[in-house]
Amino acid sequence: MTIRSTLGILLSVFGLMLLALLVTQGAATYQNYKDRSEQIVIDQARNDLLSAIVGLQNDRARIVLIDGSADSALASADILYPSVEAMRRASETLSEIGTDTLQELGAAISRQVALLSFQADEFAAVLASGDEDAIWTQSFVGIGQIDLMQQRLLEIRRGILLEVGIADTTLGGLQMLRNYIVSVNNSLQRNRVLALRELEAGQFSLPPATRQIDENSRTLQAADSVYLETVRLFDENLIELASALSDFLTQTYIPAETRLMRAVEAGQDGTPERLDWIATGDEAGGLIDGMLETVFDRSQTYLAQEQADALNTLRRLSILSVFALVMFGLSLFIIARHIVTPLEQVRKKMLDLVEGDLSPVALEKFLLQDLRGMVDALRVFRITGVRRERLTQERLSLHAQIAEAHHSLKADMNAASKVQLSQMPAPGLVGKIRFASFFAPSHVLAGDTFDYLELPDDRVGLFQVDVAGHGAAASLVSVAAHIGARRALRSLKPGDSLTTAVKTLNAHWNPEMTYFTLALAEFDTTANTGRLVQAGHPHPVLIRRDGTISRLGDGGLPIGVLPDAEFEEIAFHFEAGDRVLVFSDGIYENANTENEIYSEERFIQFLTENATCSTEVLLHNIREALDAWTDGGQLSDDVSLVIAERV
């Protein structure tokens, strides 16, 4: 999971959520605005419907009066037509907008329009004819139709209310007020009809009629208090409006009506009361019309305000949405430009560094401090890398030089080793002495050396040198020792002191040079004798012809330790078949893999066991014993051994 993909996913989720929020919020706000717009139109339709209902109520009363022809002023030619027009407007409005239900309701109104229109035409026709019977019949049928229609329209009005609901308390209050007006108008018109009929008959002959009027009055009063309270509950501001009608009804109209009925009951003429009652009834009708208009104005104004508010909210939300989207886009740009891209570049450069690309870190100066820190770190890595690379190169070059030097040194050593080996005498007969030898340097060059040479007067000389230490330095010293020892032997006249020769050699040895041990011997093959000086060198071994073994010498200081050292000469018989073994301490001081040295005792024991072997076999066995002890590994000290056999 990379930073890029993680940020991508997070930002996508965030962006989608933001978008969803804006869309939801926007849709809700837009819907609110649309609803408000629709409510304005529906309110108009409802108002038209209400006008139609009130108109029908009024027309009903007029039709009753036409029937009685008591007060022709109440009747007029345009009876029912205003209601038809109001209903048509409502129907058209509902059919044009809204849901299926509203359209159905619109269609229902439309059917009532057709019916009422027919009725209106019929009335207009019979009124024009002046035929009283026809008028009476038409009135009788018409009232039933109007009652039914009024019922039907109230149902439709309820249907609309159910469909659109009441949006808030203000609208609820207005709705209540309208219901109140309709109810008041209904009671008012019905009382008017009842009272006029009774007046036409000349008296309130039928008690039920009086009771009906009283009942209608009580309904008015009851409705009055109930509606007032309800309206108050919904909207305080409407109470004044509602009270105006209520006050008029309770204080003016109902007392006038009561006075009229009491006068008629008392058998009085009652004309002043009747005129007064009709006048207040007309006034109430006007008040109701005015109120309906005011309520409609209020609801339209209120809805228009609501619509404007919704539009404002929609505008604000749109601006906010655009701003939020722009900010989101800007965030995306900043994250991509100043975080993700730099990180990618740093990552790529880092991988390049790991791959060994040490070219300079050519990244721009990033905006964010952390990233600048990373780039600085990369630069440090690179410099470290460059330094390491240089060191590696230097090391490799040094290594190559060392390898070359080592190679050259090894070649030199090998060449020197060849020179050293060529200096060693070949085995074989010298005078009457047969020499055999075994020489093994622990390193390429040895500090051990030996030589044997024929001397005048049947004499044979032998020496062996072991320079302290081993390797190149010891081998160079051994060359000097070799020359010195050989010169000492060469200048040795018959009967000359061996110790004097060795003392001279010791005295002339450069004290700056390493000391060495020396065994120097001279054999006289005429006298069958040998003599020997042992200077720090291991005691030589004398093996007699019969295999008996003895050690020669009592030791002595090595050469180069004390310039005035004294030495001893050891004389011994040396007859045909006798053998002398001269060796450096390396023959018994090499260690095995457990770091244990072979030891002088073990070596002498070995020689004792092999004393009767021929020189060749003895030499072979010594070689094998040494190999077995060191397990064929590196020698820790040079090994040299010379066997001199008197033939």
Next chain:
Amino acid sequence: MQFSEKSEGSLLLLEIGETRLEASNAPELRELLIGRIETGRDQIILDLQHVTFMDSSALGALIGGIKKMGPLGTLALAGATGPVLQLLKLTRMDKVFALYPSATAALTEMGG
């Protein structure tokens, strides 16, 4: 190279902790001896009781030490046994060094 040292008056006792004195540690032995001698110690006892083997290089280091020492100085070897003692005898080192059977003996003799 393992060693411990102890001063007894003008005497310096150096006890060698190694079992083998050979080419590999001979230069250190030489440096040790030369170093002590250069600081003015001229009565040195080298306790070799733990040493079981000594080769010519190590002997060379001892000889280097005695050569550095002035005519009045003493380098004593104490506690040499086995091959070490054999080597010292073979090379007649009793003529060069004072040899003692043990460090205690050396301290007694030299201190007295």
